Amino acid sequence: MSAQLARARSLIYLLPLAFLLIFYFYPLASILGMSLAPDGQLDLGALFDMIFSPYVGRALWFTTWQALASTALTLLLGMPAAYVFARYAFPGKSLIRALTTIPFVIPTVVAATAFTTLLGPRGFINEWLMTAFGLPEPPVSLLYTVWIILLVHAFYNATVVVRIVGGFWANLDPRMSEAAAVLGANRWRVMWEITFPLLMPAIVAASLLVFLFCFTSFGVVLILGGPRYATLEVEIYRQAVNFFNLPLAAVLSLVQLGFTFIVMVVYTRIQARASIPLNMRPQSSTARRPANWRQWLVVGVVNTLLLIVVMIPLLALAVRSVTLGDGPPTLRYYQALTENPTQDIFFVAPIQAIRNSLLIAFVVVVISLALGLISAYLLAGPDRKDSRLVGWLDPLFLLPLGTSAVTLGFGYIIALDEPPLDLRTSLLLVPIAHTLIAMPFVVRSVLPALRGLNPRLREGAAVLGASPTRVLREIDLPIIGRALLVAAVFAFTVSMGEFGATLLIYRPEFPTMSVAIYRALGQPGMLNYGRALAMSTVLMLVCAVGLLFIERFRIGDIGEF
């Protein structure tokens, strides 16, 4: 390879690193430095006292165990679905898969409404149980317990398992399991000794993302868990915004980051070791129609379970948006979306909000796929030389997921304040912030597939005279295509649904759907509540359509190679 090409290649590799450096590490370091050492002098003693205080310990303890429990529950729900989606072809599959991804875009305030409509004291389930069994009191009281936190975390994150594990599983060659079965291994033995070990990289990747999402959970814990439970993220918000106690907020952010980093170093080590080069198969050759009633039963039961946990709350929300109030079902609230009775200058026309959300999501998908793919190649591609460097780089790419939105938002204010980087009020900050959250998903989705890529395929092609780009196009892309698709889905949904960071940095002249929902929820009156519900339903629909569109969009010739 010519020196020029090699230089061009390392320049490309520098892109994601430069992005993280400018838009993540620099603002973060600025705010932490300003908070902890306002005069340039860091008081280590005081810092350690704060880090090891019982207050921080208590928050860290709750944050960790609820995230672990939530991850376990999410796996319990997601794994059977991943299996069914990977191995069976059945009618409505892509629609159901798109629907299970929707929770990811639902703002917490709205999810809370959905769950209250369903499980609240006057909710659908309690009303039904009370009439059916003549009970005097509502029997289900989950609201403001830790149980509802776990349940809603599973509702939000099941799709991560379904998509990442299911996507990887779909490309696994079923012949290996079939061979084991022929040799006399029973179904469970095949599962435990063949399938699970091969799936491990994907399972660990999905679990880690779910864990991090639950570890930094803000809205779910705050709104559905009630004010009794506080994660580190919630405490950071309280300290930074309500008390303006920046040093304590910075300490909490450091603890959250440090803990995230340790988890990720351990994880990336396991991950790199667990991956084995595999012979990947196109999805079309691995998924079959259920052949007998038992397989149909499995497909049916798993889908019903998913429907109950993921789709019924969404359905409840949609129904509520037409039945709110005393009268008969009405489209009044949808009509109200287009009305601006007060001539409010910040009024958001629904079509404009949809356009803005889609536009931002598109930019995020493009940038995060490009940067994420480059990062994944940097970590596991054929050029990788120094594995120790990768051991440190890999967790760095995940770090943004462990960072509090408030901390980073404040970091932008003090770091990006001078030309050429005066971005504090720029429209670009929103897609940049979304890309920071989406990139870990992209890297995590692509890595297991990239690591599973059998190097002999590439070597063979190279020996036969294929150029590196031709290898990329004809070997790599078809095989990691499925994973890229999964990555695109995540980038899209992260952007459509992202709420916390958006509210800190959005520009009123470029409102998104979640901003419109939030504004409606800030004013009393039935019409505003109805508007928020209607806009949430529109958000779900737009997302479902977008997801189906992405699923149709084939990268390379995936499925046919």
Added chain:
Amino acid sequence: MKKTILLIVALVATMLLAACGPQFAPTSDPDAGQARKKLVLMSHDSFAVSEDVITQFEQETNITVEFLLAGDAGAALNKACLSKGNPLGDVFFGVDNTFLSRAINCGIFEPYRSPALDSVPSELYLDPAFGLLPVDFGYVNLNYDRRWFDEQGLAVPGRLEDLIKPAYKGLLVVENPATSSPGLAFLLTTIAHFGEDGDYSYLDFWRDLRANGVLITDGWSEAYFGHFTVGSGGEGDRPLVVSYATSPPADVFYSESSKSEPDSGNISPADGTFRQIEFVGILKGTEQREAAEELVDFMLSRAFQEDIPLQMFVYPANGEAALPDLFTRFAEVPVEPVDIDAGAIEANRERWIEAWTETVLR
């Protein structure tokens, strides 16, 4: 493929470059004899104004107003403090009296004694240096479901002390003062009313409220839409909520079938409500001091002030501004809101909230 990659790289590079470039195109209009000035008004998410009111100002003054909404009231102010000396905007609106001391201590406002203040009752100026000028005020009080209390034949609680009676067990929903501004206002009300020490302190009251089944939510919208029977369209289970005196007029204004009477009503006992005043100030470091003064004057003028009630559902500070019919009919102006010093709030906020959290939540 090569092309695709090149395209992607080019896109990313453009993004980065664009990100580094100047943020706004030059605003001077070559056709106009004199350059238009541009002002940025920084505020919180709840800020709202009529389009024609702003247009009127822009036409009269040759100033273009841009808006920067920077999160909730606390987050927006903190961002203003962090950008001290190199401000994000020229004028900041939305510091309230619970944050007033923090804003003054940050030292981010330039003093300006607007002539328009002559029409504002002096009891609303809380900043003697005139860095922050009052623009509007509202009352945090209790709202109740009129129909629910009618049907139950239950008297509406008349005083804060009533809330701990068995008759009102499990009826009230309150916001968490650590995360919500009406929640903090209600906590401050109880502190002013019951006091910090003595036979029956505010913490004793909260302990009894807890025993009487008070429900705490994180923010106003969860309390109002999620639990208050009126706000939730019948789904909620709480006929009493901590909200604003102007929520009932909003209930009528934003009713689905243009009702003529609100379903909710005010409970505003003497010494049992909190007056929230919102202020505007010119940010230090602005290069548009004169234009900023014009905007502040305008925000205190009748045109803007009369727009406030139906946009933000609070009262205009200018005594000459006419109130909409809805306000005079359905919002009760509390006789004696509690009096609590802004400096004391800032000095004790953390301690009070911690004590409250220990008593009510743990």
